Amino acid sequence: MASNAEGASPYKHPYHLVEPSYWPILSAFSAGIMLFGIIVLAHGGGQWVLGVGAVAVLACMFGWWRDVLKESRTPGLHSSVVRLGLRYGMILFIASEVMFFVAFFWAYFHFALYPEHVSGAASAIWPPAGIKTFDPWSLPFLNTMILLLSGCTVTWAHHALMENDRKGLIVGLALTVFLGIAFTGLQAWEYSIAPFAFTGGVYPSVFFLATGFHGFHVIVGTIFLAVCLFRAMAGHFTPEKHFGFEAAAWYWHFVDVVWLFLFVSIYIFGAGEIAHH
Structure with missing residues (x-):
């Protein structure tokens, strides 16, 4: 047997x-x-x-x-064989998510590098004429720091689990969930003060599509980690068997990395005339 x-x-x-x-x-x-x-x-x-x-x-x-x-x-x-299969499945799922975001970046850079392809544009510039953008070093930078810090706290929680430190695991997960909620709240505030409307042309379309889907992934990841937090408090995880938490941590690091690409590509590379709030 x-x-x-x-x-x-x-x-x-x-x-x-x-x-x-x-x-x-x-x-x-x-x-x-x-x-x-x-x-x-x-x-x-x-x-x-x-x-x-x-x-x-x-x-x-x-x-x-x-x-x-x-x-x-x-x-x-x-068993160990089943858990290995689950790991392969999670890796393939994250790979499919990578390709999902590749499509968004492809759309963004197509118009950013070839602004003459923007339909109805008066001049071939990016961002299009009349679009004011966010200051990348204000709210977007704060959200970047929040996500990077959350990556540290979830790693802390993982190391605590491997050391059989249940208190450190719970504290690390709780902080990560809190930071995920904070990011979502700040992104909602950012959308509420956006200097462009959702129907304002190609720039708002690719901006809200890429950052909005990332925000959805942050919400999913926060729920994922919250479930792991409740399971950790119930004593479900051990240093030898904790794939549920491991999968959540992988997913969260993926979300962090995608945001770094979004921050550099859209907020910094794509910055134009800065809107003052």
Whole structure:
């Protein structure tokens, strides 16, 4: 019988044969309802279909991931081979996210390096004429420092876990979650005082698309780390077995690195006439 540190496996091999579950089919129908709601809303329909679909998707996410957490704590199921497969899966997921942001950077640099391609532009300059930009060394720089500090605190939490320091793990995770919330709050404030509107042309479009999707990833990462914080307080992680936290830390470092590219590319390289608030 295959076994690991968590106990003997119920199988004669180190792999996890997932039990039959209704979550995949429920999630598929829920996602279909949500997408149908988006179509209905785009054609002037009511918002209730989209709302029902979104709530259903969130419920499926909560239920499915709750079951995965139960499996991870069932002796013998998440063997070392299974955890290796989960690591490969997380690496491939982050790689797909990298390509997701490559598309945004491609769009941005296409117009930044070839401003003559901007439709209706009076002159080939970037940012387009009439666009005032943020001072990169004010609020954007503050947010950059917050994210870099959060990368330090999540690394501190990881090292504390490896040293079996439960207090350090909890404090490090709590600080990281706090810094993630602070970043989101400051970005929301930044959007509220933006010197350009969402419908103000190609520059606002690529700005809000790239930074907005990054902000969404920060929110997802903050929730991910908050779940890890509750699990750490419940004693779910050990120095030998803590992939859930490890995956969250990888994701958070990815979010940090993407922001550094955004800060340099959009806020510094793409700076034009600075708007004064």
